[in-house]
Amino acid sequence: MAYETTAACGYELTTSGTFKEVHLPIASPRPDDIVAAVHLVGICGSDLGVYLGRHPYKRAPAVLGHEMCGHVVAVGSGVSRVRVGDHITTSAFCPCGSCSQCSGGMVNLCAGRTNLSHEDWPGCFATHVVLREPMITVLPHDMPHEQGTLVEPLSIAWHALQRPDTRPQHVAVIGAGGIGAATVLLAHRAGATKVTAIDRGVAKERLARKLGASCFLDAGDLDDRAKYTDVNADLTVVTSGHPSCLTEALELTRPRGQVVVVSYSGSDVSIPLDGFVGNEITLLTSHLAVGSEVEEIVTMLSNGLDASRLITHRFPIHDVEAAFDLLTSPEGVSAGRVVLENRLKEDLR
Ligand SMILES: [Zn+2]
Numbered sequence: 001m002a003y004e005t006t007a008a009c010g011y012e013l014t015t016s017g018t019f020k021e022v023h024l025p026i027a028s029p030r031p032d033d034i035v036a037a038v039h040l041v042g043i044c045g046s047d048l049g050v051y052l053g054r055h056p057y058k059r060a061p062a063v064l065g066h067e068m069c070g071h072v073v074a075v076g077s078g079v080s081r082v083r084v085g086d087h088i089t090t091s092a093f094c095p096c097g098s099c100s101q102c103s104g105g106m107v108n109l110c111a112g113r114t115n116l117s118h119e120d121w122p123g124c125f126a127t128h129v130v131l132r133e134p135m136i137t138v139l140p141h142d143m144p145h146e147q148g149t150l151v152e153p154l155s156i157a158w159h160a161l162q163r164p165d166t167r168p169q170h171v172a173v174i175g176a177g178g179i180g181a182a183t184v185l186l187a188h189r190a191g192a193t194k195v196t197a198i199d200r201g202v203a204k205e206r207l208a209r210k211l212g213a214s215c216f217l218d219a220g221d222l223d224d225r226a227k228y229t230d231v232n233a234d235l236t237v238v239t240s241g242h243p244s245c246l247t248e249a250l251e252l253t254r255p256r257g258q259v260v261v262v263s264y265s266g267s268d269v270s271i272p273l274d275g276f277v278g279n280e281i282t283l284l285t286s287h288l289a290v291g292s293e294v295e296e297i298v299t300m301l302s303n304g305l306d307a308s309r310l311i312t313h314r315f316p317i318h319d320v321e322a323a324f325d326l327l328t329s330p331e332g333v334s335a336g337r338v339v340l341e342n343r344l345k346e347d348l349r
């Protein structure tokens with residue numbers, strides 16, 4: 001198949017917080033490059049973080065987006081594992097492949113990794129994106145695009161659930177949107193027999209229960225707040241960056257239980273350390289995911305894991321601004337995952 005695409009159309013977040021259409025030149029692929037057409041791309045909590053100026057290192061102007069599902073239109077001369085026409089998704093970063101973390105199988109902690117939507121590398125809010133082979137996961141051809149966009153966030157939740165060294169029976173999840181919703185969905189697969197979700201409002205309760213939470217506590221309700229110390233979770237997963245989240249996690253977790261923090265908080269958060277020490281609660285952190293976990297998620301989706309319930313809104317990609325307006329509105333608080341759709345013209349396929 002001849003490679004004819006030389007410019008992609010992208011949507012760049014500007015420093016004034018609006019999105020503008022930009023033309024992104026795409027040169028012939030370098031040896032390990034992959035050029036992919038984007039079908040569907042989800043808005044990640046980290047994209048929202050950049051939009052709100054709260055991301056630790058990504059800043060506007062940038063073309064955001066990494067939770068994509070698409071197909072390969074061109075590959076560089078050194079690419080061996082991925083072929084033109086393959087259906088793919090990607091991670092948000094490319095590991096260096098040579099540092100001690102990469103050699104030790106911890107590519108998620110690679111010190112030399114390069115990140116999409118950072119330092120002039122345009123992300124997936126575009127018709128096409130240039131990726132690199134180590135980032136790519138090839139998907140089964142019959143996997144629906146919606147599921148393809150969920151592989152990356154599900155793998156991040158799955159990684160968080162793998163961090164404890166024991167299988168928790170009762171998992172509490174603080175925050176039931178984004179990674180939190182994915183964690184609620186996957187907790188049973190990680191061995192939990194009971195899942196308690198903590199967030200605000202009836203829409204989040206409905207979503208959390210639909211995803212498998214057996215109990216929901218409303219963080220905005222004083223009566224529910226008083227019940228935190230009765231939860232006694234074996235594991236509490238913190239997916240909210242709220243300053244009080246570690247105090248809440250301490251209340252929710254049983255003595256000798258474990259707490260895993262997945263979320264960035266955007267600032268220094270104080271830890272009620274005496275409470276953690278006095279109850280021998282282990283504090284763990286979790287960052288991104290590794291390839292084997294991504295493959296496990298693809299297998300779960302292929303074997304019937306119904307994750308499409310995580311998606312609550314769908315916009316055409318040129319309405320990206322409306323999608324972010326929704327996410328930052330009062331209604332957006334109750335949204336699950338929001339995806340942007342490219343209607344690809346046949347001649348771009
Ligand atoms: Zn993401």
Ligand SMILES: [Zn+2]
Nearest residue numbers: 096099102110
């Ligand atoms: Zn590395």
